[in-house]
Amino acid sequence: MINKVVANADEAIQDITSGMTLMLGGFGLCGIPENCINSLVNKDIDQLTCISNNAGIDDFGIGLMLKKRQVKKMISSYVGENAEFERQLLSGELEVELIPQGTLATRCMAAGYGMPAIFTPAGVGTEVAEGKETRNFDGKEYLMEMAFDADFALVKAWKGDTAGNLIFRSTARNFNPVMAMAGKITIAEVEHLVEIGDLDPDQIHTPGIYVHRIFEGKDYEKRIEQLTVRER
Amino acid sequence: MINKVVANADEAIQDITSGMTLMLGGFGLCGIPENCINSLVNKDIDQLTCISNNAGIDDFGIGLMLKKRQVKKMISSYVGENAEFERQLLSGELEVELIPQGTLATRCMAAGYGMPAIFTPAGVGTEVAEGKETRNFDGKEYLMEMAFDADFALVKAWKGDTAGNLIFRSTARNFNPVMAMAGKITIAEVEHLVEIGDLDPDQIHTPGIYVHRIFEGKDYEKRIEQLTVRER
Amino acid sequence: MLDKIGIAKRIAKEIKDGYYVNLGIGIPTLVANYIPKGINIVLQSENGLLGMGPFPFEGEEDSDLINAGKQTITTLPGSSTFDSALSFGMIRSQKVDLTILGAMEVSEHGDIANWKIPGKMVKGMGGAMDLVASAKNIIVAMQHVNKAGESKLLAECSLPLTGVKCVKKIVTELAVLEIADEGGFRLLERAPGISVEDIRIATLGKLIIEGEIPEMQL
Amino acid sequence: MLDKIGIAKRIAKEIKDGYYVNLGIGIPTLVANYIPKGINIVLQSENGLLGMGPFPFEGEEDSDLINAGKQTITTLPGSSTFDSALSFGMIRSQKVDLTILGAMEVSEHGDIANWKIPGKMVKGMGGAMDLVASAKNIIVAMQHVNKAGESKLLAECSLPLTGVKCVKKIVTELAVLEIADEGGFRLLERAPGISVEDIRIATLGKLIIEGEIPEMQL
Numbered sequence: 001m002i003n004k005v006v007a008n009a010d011e012a013i014q015d016i017t018s019g020m021t022l023m024l025g026g027f028g029l030c031g032i033p034e035n036c037i038n039s040l041v042n043k044d045i046d047q048l049t050c051i052s053n054n055a056g057i058d059d060f061g062i063g064l065m066l067k068k069r070q071v072k073k074m075i076s077s078y079v080g081e082n083a084e085f086e087r088q089l090l091s092g093e094l095e096v097e098l099i100p101q102g103t104l105a106t107r108c109m110a111a112g113y114g115m116p117a118i119f120t121p122a123g124v125g126t127e128v129a130e131g132k133e134t135r136n137f138d139g140k141e142y143l144m145e146m147a148f149d150a151d152f153a154l155v156k157a158w159k160g161d162t163a164g165n166l167i168f169r170s171t172a173r174n175f176n177p178v179m180a181m182a183g184k185i186t187i188a189e190v191e192h193l194v195e196i197g198d199l200d201p202d203q204i205h206t207p208g209i210y211v212h213r214i215f216e217g218k219d220y221e222k223r224i225e226q227l228t229v230r231e232r
Numbered sequence: 233m234i235n236k237v238v239a240n241a242d243e244a245i246q247d248i249t250s251g252m253t254l255m256l257g258g259f260g261l262c263g264i265p266e267n268c269i270n271s272l273v274n275k276d277i278d279q280l281t282c283i284s285n286n287a288g289i290d291d292f293g294i295g296l297m298l299k300k301r302q303v304k305k306m307i308s309s310y311v312g313e314n315a316e317f318e319r320q321l322l323s324g325e326l327e328v329e330l331i332p333q334g335t336l337a338t339r340c341m342a343a344g345y346g347m348p349a350i351f352t353p354a355g356v357g358t359e360v361a362e363g364k365e366t367r368n369f370d371g372k373e374y375l376m377e378m379a380f381d382a383d384f385a386l387v388k389a390w391k392g393d394t395a396g397n398l399i400f401r402s403t404a405r406n407f408n409p410v411m412a413m414a415g416k417i418t419i420a421e422v423e424h425l426v427e428i429g430d431l432d433p434d435q436i437h438t439p440g441i442y443v444h445r446i447f448e449g450k451d452y453e454k455r456i457e458q459l460t461v462r463e464r
Numbered sequence: 465m466l467d468k469i470g471i472a473k474r475i476a477k478e479i480k481d482g483y484y485v486n487l488g489i490g491i492p493t494l495v496a497n498y499i500p501k502g503i504n505i506v507l508q509s510e511n512g513l514l515g516m517g518p519f520p521f522e523g524e525e526d527s528d529l530i531n532a533g534k535q536t537i538t539t540l541p542g543s544s545t546f547d548s549a550l551s552f553g554m555i556r557s558q559k560v561d562l563t564i565l566g567a568m569e570v571s572e573h574g575d576i577a578n579w580k581i582p583g584k585m586v587k588g589m590g591g592a593m594d595l596v597a598s599a600k601n602i603i604v605a606m607q608h609v610n611k612a613g614e615s616k617l618l619a620e621c622s623l624p625l626t627g628v629k630c631v632k633k634i635v636t637e638l639a640v641l642e643i644a645d646e647g648g649f650r651l652l653e654r655a656p657g658i659s660v661e662d663i664r665i666a667t668l669g670k671l672i673i674e675g676e677i678p679e680m681q682l
Numbered sequence: 683m684l685d686k687i688g689i690a691k692r693i694a695k696e697i698k699d700g701y702y703v704n705l706g707i708g709i710p711t712l713v714a715n716y717i718p719k720g721i722n723i724v725l726q727s728e729n730g731l732l733g734m735g736p737f738p739f740e741g742e743e744d745s746d747l748i749n750a751g752k753q754t755i756t757t758l759p760g761s762s763t764f765d766s767a768l769s770f771g772m773i774r775s776q777k778v779d780l781t782i783l784g785a786m787e788v789s790e791h792g793d794i795a796n797w798k799i800p801g802k803m804v805k806g807m808g809g810a811m812d813l814v815a816s817a818k819n820i821i822v823a824m825q826h827v828n829k830a831g832e833s834k835l836l837a838e839c840s841l842p843l844t845g846v847k848c849v850k851k852i853v854t855e856l857a858v859l860e861i862a863d864e865g866g867f868r869l870l871e872r873a874p875g876i877s878v879e880d881i882r883i884a885t886l887g888k889l890i891i892e893g894e895i896p897e898m899q900l
Contacts, residue, residue: 002700002722027511027548028534030527053548078588086585098586101510102552102594106345109549113338113767114774114816116369119348120556121597125575125628128593137348158528163724163733163760169434170545171512172528177547181775197759202401203435204762205547207732209702209724209777222527228535229522234482234504259729259766260752262745285766310806318803330804333728334770334812341767345549346556346598352774353815357793357846360811390746395506395515395542402763403730404746409765413557429541436544437765439514441484441506441559454745460753461740 004164004214005193009039012187012213016152018045019072023108023148023179024052024062025155028081028225031172032061033154035189035217041068049073051148053104053175058082060223066094077101081225100128103145105178110147112181112210117146153183156217157206160190161197164211165204173205180206189217236396236446237425241271244419244445248384250277251304255340255380255411256284256294257387260313260457263404264293265388267421267449273300281305283380285336285407290314292455298326309333313457332360335377337410342379344413344442349378385415388449389438392422393429396443397436405437412438421449466637466655471605473498473682475564475635478603484508486555486595488565489533491605495564506542508560510591512551515543532591552591556598563599565592567606567631569621572669574631574643576604577623589626596627608636608666615668617641617649639663640680641671648672653680684855684873689823691716691900692871693782693853696821702726704773704813706783707751709823713782724760726778728809730769733761750809770809774816781817783810785824785849787839790887792849792861794822795841807844814845826854826884833886835859835867857881858898859889866890871898 006012013036016022026032037056040048041064048071055074056063063082065071073095080086088094099107100122110118119142123129133144155176158169166188168176180186188206193216238244245268248254258264269288272280273296280303287306288295295314297303305327312318320326331339332354342350351374355361365376387408390401398420400408412418420438425448466474472494479485479495483505487493499505507516509531516531517538525536554560569577576596579589596602609615617634633652634641640653648670651663654677664671684692690712697703697713701723705711717723725734727749734749735756743754772778787795794814797807814820827833835852851870852859858871866888869881872895882889 027532028530030511030530030534076588078590080585080587090585098588100589100593101548101591102555102598105548105552106347112775113771114352114776115338116351116372116374118350120346120594122556122594124597126593126625128589140348142348161760165760165762167434168545168547170526170528170539171509171530173434173545173547174512175548178549181771195759201731201733201757201761201763202399202405204764207762207764207768207772208760209726209732209772224525224527224530224536226530226533226535227525228519228537229525230519232521259750260748262729262748262752308806310808312803312805322803330806332807332811333766333809334773334816337766337770344557345553346558352812354774354812356815358811358843360807393542397542397544400763400765402744402746402757403727403748405763405765406730407766410767413553427541433513433515433539433543433545436546439544439546439550439554440542441508441514441554456743456745456748456754458748458751458753459743460737460755461743462737464739 004212005162006213006215008215009035009189012036012215013039013043016040016045019047020151021049021051023150023153023183024050025174025176025179026052027174028054029057029061029223031156031174031176033156033189034220036154036187037061037064040070041065046070047072049075051075051150053077053101054081055079055085056082058084073097075099077104105175107145107148108175108178108182111149112178115147117144119144148182150183151185153179153186155180155186155188157188157190159192159194159199160188160214161194161199163196164188164208164214165199166190166206166211167199167203168205177206181210185212186210187213189215191217191220236444237394238445238447240447241267241421244268244447245271245275248272248277251279252383253281253283255382255385255415256282257406257408257411258284259406260286261288261293261455263388263406263408265386265421266452268386268419269293269296272302273297278302279304281307283307283382285309285333286313287311287317288314290316305329307331309336337407339377339380340407340410340414343381344410347379349376351376380414382415383417385411385418387412387418387420389420389422391424391426391431392420392446393426393431395428396420396440396446397431398422398438398443399431399435400437409438413442417444418442419445421447423449423452465658469494470682471635471637474640474680475603475605476500479503479505479562483561484559486510486560486563490566492564492566510551510555512546512548513539513543515540552594555594558598558600560599562601562603563595564603564605565595567604569616569618569623570604570631570634571618571621572648574629575621576626576631577621578626580624582624592626596630602631604631604634606636608638615666617667617669619669638666644672651677653678655680683876687712688900689853689855692858692898693821693823694718697721697723697780701779702777704728704778704781708784710782710784728769728773730764730766731757731761733758770812773812776816776818778817780819780821781813782821782823783813785822787834787836787841788822788849788852789836789839790866792847793839794844794849795839796844798842810844814848820849822849822852824854826856833884835885835887837887856884862890869895871896873898
């Protein structure tokens with residue numbers, strides 16, 4: 001069997017080059033591919049287009065790539081939790097395409113399901129609809145939105161096996177499974193890499209056919225963006 | 233909380249009436265909603281349209297409904313494993329619409345995902361494409377296929393909880409999850425009905441929001457259509 | 465006049481037993497605290513969770529378990545997790561019974577603007593456009609007038625839209641109103657101590673007043 | 683001339699290490715038995731399984747575990763199950779590297795007919811139309827001529843089509859042929875004991891013969 005297991009993030013991302021389009025899983029800082037991001041930051045590449053729901057914070061996640069000026073364009077639904085992002089955006093150094101969160105998720109899913117386009121009502125009648133084809137089904141208007149085309153998808157799972165099968169944990173699942181399905185090459189970093197046969201086939205969220213490289217990440221910080229607690 | 237749990241199949245299907253469109257999960261005889269089918273057979277209704285990948289065999293599954301002449305139309309990808317089906321088809325008593333298996337699954341999924349139509353290359357250039365809109369994306373032709381609209385979806389799961397969350401077992405999953413998402417009213421029969429909290433939230437295949445009624449089925453036969461074994 | 469908690473309490477009365485509900489950030493989040501006794505609902509968080517529970521006790525927070533506002537939360541028995549595509553799938557297919565969210569402006573046709581102020585840093589629409597375009601029942605929780613004293617209930621929104629013809633009901637510190645089919649804000653209830661005239665003054669869009677307008681019961 | 687096992691053995695040589703493969707019913711199923719040593723593949727069954735194993739031992743069959751031919755099967759370590767929509771999703775998105783299936787007719791443009799004979803009971807296309815429309819690499823395993831002695835390699839298919847311009851390669855009891863970009867069956871290999879002339883006689887569509895045609899190695 002072709003070996004999908006690589007030693008670490010550096011090896012996994014070695015052929016990512018300047019100008020490529022990357023998908024990065026996660027919602028806020030939850031479930032982001034920390035190891036891959038750190039390796040990207042240490043690599044001499046730029047002009048990247050990043051498809052990711054958010055853009056990290058100043059000192060963590062995609063924010064680190066922004067600080068190193070590696071990102072040409074962000075395609076996201078909600079951004080601007082960090083000062084450097086705002087500075088680059090206002091100065092015109094960074095291009096941002098804001099799209100509805102469900103559209104973002106569904107355009108990933110469309111790629112993974114081999115559907116070239118999907119219809120969604122999100123954004124009808126708003127500036128999101130500008131330049132897009134609309135279509136009426138049963139009296140309701142929909143926008144036609146195209147499947148994404150990404151060179152690499154970088155995702156983070158809780159467990160994975162050497163065949164590339166992935167299991168996510170709680171809401172750290174978010175965009176990771178749909179992006180895993182959508183990359184031309186998909187790299188999965190996992191907290192626990194196990195042997196084939198160790199995972200229950202019925203519990204796998206992302207079948208290994210969608211995953212090209214996998215490694216066990218290290219030193220996960222898993223930062224919390226908004227710590228909210230209640231009184232005991 | 234509104235109680236989704238019903239006592240048995242008779243109660244679950246009590247408001248299914250003649251002329252309705254039903255989705256029935258299963259692939260061959262694997263994962264079919266046996267209890268619901270048996271209750272339908274005992275009910276004085278007919279003129280049903282059934283969306284189901286297959287049509288059962290003479291003495292089991294949807295074949296029993298055919299024998300009672302309850303079915304006006306089958307929408308399936310592969311049929312005719314039983315003599316009565318063939319007789320009704322050739323005599324014109326039964327209408328059959330054959331559609332590609334992936335198209336069948338994806339039209340269910342489209343309904344569950346609130347997408348009015350999807351694009352698939354399956355059937356382009358064949359008689360399946362007749363009367364359908366085709367569209368070229370990136371040099372490849374696709375058919376536009378519409379989401380299904382079913383009054384009821386009848387599915388069978390392995391485990392379920394009282395909130396309607398479902399877990400399927402092995403390849404008995406097949407069409408069940410996508411049909412569960414697609415019914416206006418979805419009825420789930422399960423081998424094991426458990427309390428909320430007994431299932432791991434990360435392992436649920438069909439979230440309870442899609443399931444309106446649930447009951448623990450009884451006397452499952454789970455027949456095997458093609459018993460194939462190897463020498464020890 | 466209602467305070468934020470009053471608005472949340474009044475909206476809570478709109479919720480029926482068994483509802484699946486998506487709550488936006490701000491006042492909508494407070495609604496969860498005032499669900500009437502005997503009513504059980506399931507909260508959907510669009511980042512991939514059904515069955516959201518309260519904030520965790522200190523020290524029990526889980527970085528893998530957050531809501532759409534990125535706050536640490538808990539799950540309740542019967543909860544389920546799923547990916548973002550399925551999450552918006554259930555929103556688009558109208559399995560979520562009620563969406564409650566805030567707004568900067570609402571028009572008398574039910575248009576809503578709540579994501580962008582030209583000239584200011586735009587953070588994005590998140591899931592708001594999907595929610596308003598899909599939900600079968602949308603209640604807006606907001607102040608009747610903005611900080612500059614201008615009405616937020618207008619003939620047409622002046623800000624970039626989030627969605628068109630989608631809002632069903634609006635609860636403000638002054639009133640409960642519904643969008644009439646023919647257009648216009650139909651006044652349903654007055655807040656305690658608020659007169660119809662107070663509401664008329666604070667409403668720039670077409671206000672429809674039919675018969676006696678009762679004071680709301682909380 | 684090859685028997686069915688010979689055809690399966692020859693096709694097995696087309697399979698590369700790490701391939702995800704979907705095998706149709708009949709001769710294609712036999713291919714799994716002749717995968718060369720050192721080559722590991724993963725079999726996809728379109729009813730919702732990756733990592734299909736051999737038939738179970740007697741008494742170990744599981745009614746919940748079948749393949750697309752409804753036969754009882756087993757799973758191998760590393761397998762995964764999923765619903766039918768995802769199954770065809772991975773087929774449409776070309777994650778399945780190779781599809782091997784039977785055919786009644788193939789045209790010199792790569793069209794395939796394998797699901798319907800007018801006037802006979804039609805059972806349906808199952809997943810065949812999805813597979814042929816989506817797969818990036820399709821090999822047809824079939825007899826060169828039908829039972830009436832008529833060629834199944836034609837200028838145009840006479841039977842209702844399953845898919846157009848999709849077949850890449852054909853392995854029959856007589857030959858290995860590929861569909862040329864400009865149309866036509868390009869002869870690649872002869873079966874043992876079969877001459878180019880034998881193949882020419884059995885092929886009604888345009889046959890392209892370039893240079894020496896080697897005998898196939900099994």
